Amino acid sequence: MSLLQNIDNSILEFIKNNMHSSIMDKIMIICTYLGNGGAIWIAIAALLTISKKYRKVGFLTLGALALSAILGEGILKHLIQRTRPCIDIPAIDMLIAKPLSYSFPSGHAASAFAAVTVLSKYFKKYRIVLLGLALSIAFSRLYLYVHYPSDVIAGIILGLMCGKASMTLLQFITGKIDDSEPIAF
Structure with a gap:
């Protein structure tokens, strides 16, 4: 077994032995469902696209998610x-249905951090809340035994890169260097 696999297994074992409780089980199931298919992030982006003032942020978020x-x-x-x-x-006793897809990278973590990268740039006041939600969704995947820690870390990195790529593309298209204020299309 590789060193990475040993580390992944040790972390999952620690979570299983030290963090599980009936209350945490319920919280983690809710967190993971919020992240299913990027649902919470798509909902936020869709609401933003309705507003002329925040439409660009909504589309940037959808682009990062895509x-x-x-x-x-x-x-x-x-x-x-x-x-x-x-x-x-x-x-392992599963609390949710076993996913049918492969494990690496975590799609929940990738979508959460792709969206949060964009949203936290434009909504600085809510940055901590957004990051807390993204981290909760990512952690839920470990807690529920559907991802290894390295899957989640790779998903976070991928999400950060996709969020940044979405914003960089907009800067390239618009020719703006600092695009920190939401503007309408």
């Missing part, structure tokens, strides 16, 4: 084909 889905779910998962911990360690 890019993270294409790269993570569409390409990387199928190239790497890593099995999930709930498959590798079948003795």
